[in-house]
Amino acid sequence: MFSPQGPSLRELTVQALSSVEHGYDLLAARFDATPFRTSDRLLDAVTRTLEPLGPFDSGLDVCCGTGAGLGVLRAVCAGRVAGVDFSTGMLAEARRAHPGADLVRADALALPFGPAFDLAVSFGAFGHFLPEEQHTLFARVHASLRPGGTFAFPLPAPARVGSRAYWTLWGFDTVMRVRNALRRPPFVMYYRTFRLADVRTRLETAGFDVTLLPVEPLGRRENGSPACRLVVARKG
Template sequence: MTLFISPEGPGLAELARQALSSTQRGYDLLAPKFDGSPFRTPDEVLDATAQALRPLGPFGPGLDLCCGTGAGVERVLRRVCTGPLTGADFSEGMLAPARRAVPEARWVRADARALPFRDAFDLAVSFGAFGHFLPHERPTLFAQVHAALRPGGLFAFPVAAPPRVGSLPYWVLWGFDTAMRVRNAVWRPRFVMYYRQFALPEVRRDLTAAGFEITTLALDSLGRLPDGSPRCRLVLARRRQ
């Protein structure tokens, strides 16, 4: 995440109002200017994901989990799925612009921890949403995705390499998470958004326990770090047949 204030995005006062709301209400408020905010997944990440998924398909029905304003449906699922497209999000405010952007898709208001789907999709994707789930909620979240997929279905999402300890991005994320912890300790309702609680080893463990087989792909178009490792990987979690 790059922190900046765009002319098209929310101002500081609007961000403060969002941050003092619940997670759901905050995104309802942010929705009209979300695509101009620093919280939207960059197009280059979406395009790299679509490029990596294309050789693994084509897929039939596709789901964008925590879809926000619909960028994952528009730039990823549209390119790799031949079946019906569905976006699910708990914020009705976010779903409104998604419906306008991709009117042919099905848009469902739903909590990712209690999805209304069973054996419905060949592919599920998600972008930038996992910071809204505390570590103890991941087993439930992954179990819901597993149930929503057909046997052999694929759950795919990008994971950025963690910043080098002591670097500026490291301290920015550390500071953001610390501020959120303090805010949630002294203010209600809580706004759950943490950037340092989604470590790949723990995520692999929880996905495996939910019944997935895990591989990863380097998203080489997003570059590599000085040590040669990829800046971003695509996690591919396949529901066992």
């Protein structure tokens, strides 16, 4: 599951027993050698799906981590590329990988931007936000976009009920809930709290018009539905 360059089981345990911010600071130098980094296959597929929606000028990667999504912005944006994250360690890695990007340390629930961006993206971060925090997150992204700006992110199809992936995600969330009930500060990371119907409603409440696009390079499921959708939320 992990490369030799990745973290040890002990290091992952220490991270999981830390706060979210400190945990990612500890993991940052080895994060890209874990399966938690957004895959190049997904990044490439999202880039190909976004390209026809442009042109875009400036772009923002929300919760940019080590900067995997900044490469998508560079591919589809002609102007300024920026990333925001609250982990100093993750931003340091992003700065090494993308020296020309504007990187800002801030909480995504309090983004420090006015309406400055044409496109905002985010990859793999939404499990760190409780359902009741999602409206605040979407409202802050909305405020950071210019009129007509786009907030886009991939949302894989849910695991089939009863499948190995379904029980793996269910088990992970259960372990995290037990951990957070017993230890403080909490480490918020849940895989099953970001449901499309709820997310769409919260995006619309924040002022977005929402459409869904199939991420065709990732293929389709046995029933013909997309394996992954791109949520495209436009600011009016």
